[in-house]
Amino acid sequence: MEEFRYIPKSELFKCSVDLPGARKFFVWDGVPDGLPLKEAPALDVSASFEVSSRMERMVYPVSLEDVPQKAVEIIPEEGTLTQVISVRVSPSLVFGRVRIVCQKPGNYAVVLCSHTTGQERFSTREIVEVSVSGGARLDLVAMQNENSLSAHKSDFRLKIEEDSSLKMNIITLHAGNVSNRIHSLLSGKKAECWLNGLYLEDGEQIIDTDVTLVHNAPECLSRQLFKGILSGHSRSRFTGEVVVSPAGQKTEAYQANNNLLVSDDARASSDPHLVIYADDVKCSHGSTAGSVGDQELFYMRSRGISESEARILQQQAFAAAVLEQVSREELRERLSCLVERRLRGENTVCAACGRGCC
Numbered sequence: 001m002e003e004f005r006y007i008p009k010s011e012l013f014k015c016s017v018d019l020p021g022a023r024k025f026f027v028w029d030g031v032p033d034g035l036p037l038k039e040a041p042a043l044d045v046s047a048s049f050e051v052s053s054r055m056e057r058m059v060y061p062v063s064l065e066d067v068p069q070k071a072v073e074i075i076p077e078e079g080t081l082t083q084v085i086s087v088r089v090s091p092s093l094v095f096g097r098v099r100i101v102c103q104k105p106g107n108y109a110v111v112l113c114s115h116t117t118g119q120e121r122f123s124t125r126e127i128v129e130v131s132v133s134g135g136a137r138l139d140l141v142a143m144q145n146e147n148s149l150s151a152h153k154s155d156f157r158l159k160i161e162e163d164s165s166l167k168m169n170i171i172t173l174h175a176g177n178v179s180n181r182i183h184s185l186l187s188g189k190k191a192e193c194w195l196n197g198l199y200l201e202d203g204e205q206i207i208d209t210d211v212t213l214v215h216n217a218p219e220c221l222s223r224q225l226f227k228g229i230l231s232g233h234s235r236s237r238f239t240g241e242v243v244v245s246p247a248g249q250k251t252e253a254y255q256a257n258n259n260l261l262v263s264d265d266a267r268a269s270s271d272p273h274l275v276i277y278a279d280d281v282k283c284s285h286g287s288t289a290g291s292v293g294d295q296e297l298f299y300m301r302s303r304g305i306s307e308s309e310a311r312i313l314q315q316q317a318f319a320a321a322v323l324e325q326v327s328r329e330e331l332r333e334r335l336s337c338l339v340e341r342r343l344r345g346e347n348t349v350c351a352a353c354g355r356g357c358c
Contacts, residue, residue, distance in 0.1 A: 015083070015085045015113050015115065016113075016115075016143075016145060016173075016334075016338060017083075017111065017113060017143055017331065017334050017335065017338070018083075019081060019083060019111070019330055019331060019334070021080075021081065022080075022081040022082065022083040022111070023077065023080055023081065023082045023083065024083045024085065025074075025082075025083070025084050025085070026084075026085050026086075026087060027072060027084060027085070027086040027087070027096070027098075028087055028089060029087075029088060029089050029090050029094050030086075030094040030095070030096035032072045035072050035073065035074065035084070036072075036073050037070050037071070037072055037073070038070060038071060038073045038099075039069050039070050039071075040069075040070075040071050040073070040099055042067045042127075042129070042157075043099070043129040043130075043131060043157050043159060044062075044159075045062050045157045045158065045159050045183050045184070045185040045214075046059065046060060046061040046062050046185075047059075047060050047185055047187070047214045047216045047243075047245065048060070049216065049245040049246055049247060049277070050246070051245075051246060051277045058245075058277075060212065060214055060243060062157060062183045066095070067097065067127060068095060068096065068097045068127075070097070071097040071098060071099040071129065072084075072096065072097065072098045072099065073099050073101070074098065074099065074100045074101070074110060075100075075101055075102075076100070076102060076108040076109065076110050076138070077108075078104075078106035078107060078108060079106070079107065080109075081109045081110075081111065081328065081331075082108075082109065082110045082111070083110075083111045083113065084098070084110070084111070084112050084113070085113045085115070086112070086113065086114045086115070086126075087115050087116075087117060088114075088115065088116045088117060088122040088124060088146070088150070089117050091120035091121055091122050091123070092123075093123045093124075093125065094122075094123070094124050094125070094126075095125045095126070096124075096125075096126045096127075097126065097127045097128075097129070098112070098126065098127070098128045098129070099129045099131075100128070100129070100130045100131070100138070100140070101131050102131070102132045102133070102134075102136035102138045102164075103131075103133050103134045103136065104134050104135075104136060105134060105135035105136060106135075106136060106137070107137050107139075108136060108137065108138045108139070109138070109139045109140075109327070109328060110138065110139070110140050110141070111140075111141045111142075111143065111331065112128070112140070112141070112142045112143070113143045113145070114142075114143070114144050114145065114146060114152065115145055115146060116146040116147045116150050118147070119147050119148075119149060120147075120149070121149045121150070121151070122146065122147070122149070122150040122151070122152075123150070123151045123152075124150070124151070124152045124153070125153045126152075126153070126154050126155070127154075127155045127157065128142070128154060128155070128156045128157070129157045130156070130157070130158045130159070130166060130168075131159050131161075132158075132159070132160045132161065132164045132165065132166045133159075133160075133161035133162070133164050133188075134161075134164065135163045135164055136164050136165075137164070137165040137166075137167075138165070138166050138167070139167050139326075139327045139328065140166065140167065140168040140169070141168075141169045141170075141171065141326060141331060141335075142154070142156075142168070142169070142170045142171070143171045143173065143335070144170070144171065144172045144173065144174075144175055144178060145173040145174050145175075145338075146174060146175045146176065147174070147176065148174070148175070148176045148203055148204075148205065149176050150175060150176040150177070151176060151177045151178075152175060152176075152177070152178050152179070153178075153179040153181075154178075154179070154180050154181070155181045155183075156168070156180065156181065156182040156183070156184075157183050158182065158183070158184040158185065158193065159184075159185050159187060160184070160185070160186050160187065160188070160191040160192065160193050161187050161188035161191060162187075162188025162189050162190065162191060162217070163188065163189070163190050163191070164188065164191055164192075165191070165192040165193075165194075166184075166192070166193050166194070167193075167194040167196075167325065167327065168182075168193075168194065168195055168196070169196045169197070169198075169322065169325055169326050170195075170196070170197040170198075170199075171197075171198050171322075171323075171335055171339075172197070172198070172199035172200065172207060173200060173338055173339065173342055174200070174342065175205060175207065176205060176206075177205070177206045177207075178199075178205075178206070178207045178208070179207075179208040179210070180197070180207075180208070180209050180210070181208075181210045182195060182209075182210065182211045182212070182213075183211075183212045183213075183214075184211075184212070184213045184214070184222070185214050185216060186213075186214065186215050186216060186217055186220040186222065186248075187216050187217055188217050189217050189218055189219055189220070190219045190220065190221075191217060191220045191221075192220065192221045192222070193213065193220075193221075193222045193223075194222070194223050194224075194325065195211065195213070195222070195223070195224045195225075195226075196224070196225045196226070196322050196325040197209060197225075197226040197227070197322065198226075198227050198228070198229075198319055198322040198323065198339070199226075199227075199228045199229075199236060200228075200229050200319075200339065200342050200343070201228065201229070201230045201231065201232070201234035201235075201236060201266070202230075202231045202232040202234055203232045203233065203234060204232070204233050204234065205232075205234040205235070206234070206235045206236075206237075207228070207234075207235075207236045207237075208236075208237045208238075208239075209226055209236070209237070209238045209239070209240075209257075210238075210239045210240075211224060211226075211238075211239070211240040211241065211255075212240075212241050212243070213240075213241070213242050213243070213253070213255075214243045214245065215242070215243065215244045215245060215248035215251045215253060216245045216247055216248060217247055217248060218247060218248060218249045218250050218251075219249075219250045219251075220248060220251055220252075221251075221252045221253075222242065222251075222252070222253045222254070223253075223254045223255075224240060224242075224254065224255040224256065224257075225256050225258075225321065225322060225325070226238055226240075226256070226257045226258075226322075227257075227258045227259070227260070227318065227319060227321065227322050228257075228258075228259045228260070228268060229259075229260045229262065229315050229318065229319065229343070230259060230260070230261050230262065230263070230266035230267070230268055231261075231262045231263040231266055232263055232265065232266065233263075233265045233266065234266050234267075235266075235267050235268075236259060236267075236268045236269070237268075237269050237270075238257040238259075238268075238269070238270045238271065238272070238287070239271045239272075240255050240257065240271070240272040240273070240285070241272075241273055241274075241275060242255055242273075242274050242275070242283060242285065243275045243276075243277075244274075244275070244276045244277060244278045244281055244283065245277055245278070246277045246278055247278075248277075248278045248281070249278050249279075249280045249281070250280050250281070251278060251280075251281040251282070251283065252281070252282045252283070253274070253281070253282070253283045253284075254283070254284050254285070255272050255274075255284070255285040255286075256272075256285070256286050256287065257270045257272055257286075257287040257288075258287065258288045258289075258318075259287075259288065259289040259290075260290065260291070260292070260315065260318050261289060261290065261291050262291070262292065262311065262315065268289045270287035270289065271287075272285040272286065272287050273285060292311055292314050292315075296310075296314060300313065300314075312340075312343055312344060315343050316339070316340060316343065319339055319343075320336075323335055323336050323339065
């Protein structure tokens with residue numbers, strides 16, 4: 001008689017950035033496995049302040065509509081990597097909420113991975129709330145790796161308080177229609193926020209990135225670097241706004257969006273801008289969109305490198321500036337490997353769907 005045994009879900013699914021020694025948790029269609037699901041008020045990252053001689057009150061609100069009352073709560077441990085792997089199994093719409101809280105001095109690290117397990121039209125709507133205070137320093141990596149038919153809308157709400165720091169990297173390895181909306185509030189003196197993103201697109205993929213970053217305290221620092229590599233008929237849209245309130249004196253804020261178009265039909269639009277109500281600041285922004293450099297390509301080909309390999313090397317070098325922002329070496333190396341395989345066309349389907357992508 002054939003013997004049947006129970007196999008845990010965690011053994012049926014292997015995340016493509018699985019890291020040894022990490023605290024690992026799974027979320028199946030929005031239902032956490034091993035993490036608490038708690039009722040909590042929505043994180044307030046709106047900011048209001050008075051400007052101009054008319055003392056007009058400016059408000060930068062974040063919509064709190066349809067926020068689930070219960071959130072998957074993550075409290076990282078200092079010095080230990082916490083990995084939360086979200087897996088889509090059912091194609092029905094999933095609306096989830098994740099809350100990450102760091103309130104004590106120390107260094108913390110969290111990886112959020114999202115995957116689909118097949119080629120159905122998965123639809124996901126999630127809110128990720130991050131609160132960093134009390135001198136904590138959090139490294140957060142969000143790795144998105146879903147099928148080309150999926151629709152995923154992520155709303156990141158970030159609040160960084162006095163003497164605290166957040167570094168967030170969003171790596172969109174594979175997806176269908178993705179919207180990443182980020183609203184970050186620096187609410188305490190000497191708060192720091194680093195936002196980095198890398199998105200790889202082909203086929204008919206569409207990726208929207210919308211960033212609003214508000215400096216509402218003095219001596220704060222923010223840096224943004226978002227890069228995209230687009231081929232096929234893919235589309236990307238980037239909108240970025242840095243707001244410095246009258247309280248944000250001695251602010252340093254830098255924002256950049258760069259796109260590499262490797263096909264004639266790919267399109268990228270970018271709209272970075274600054275809104276400044278303080279007079280003692282260092283702020284800059286910019287964007288670029290272009291193709292592979294012909295001179296660099298000619299140089300590599302003259303050294304015996306094939307044209308196809310030279311193009312891959314150029315794309316890897318373009319992506320490296322974002323990947324270098326990932327602090328943990330083992331995670332950075334794994335992501336770099338996955339990006340290279342994706343650029344070489346080896347990951348033509350989303351990872352972990354059983355088709356051997358990663």
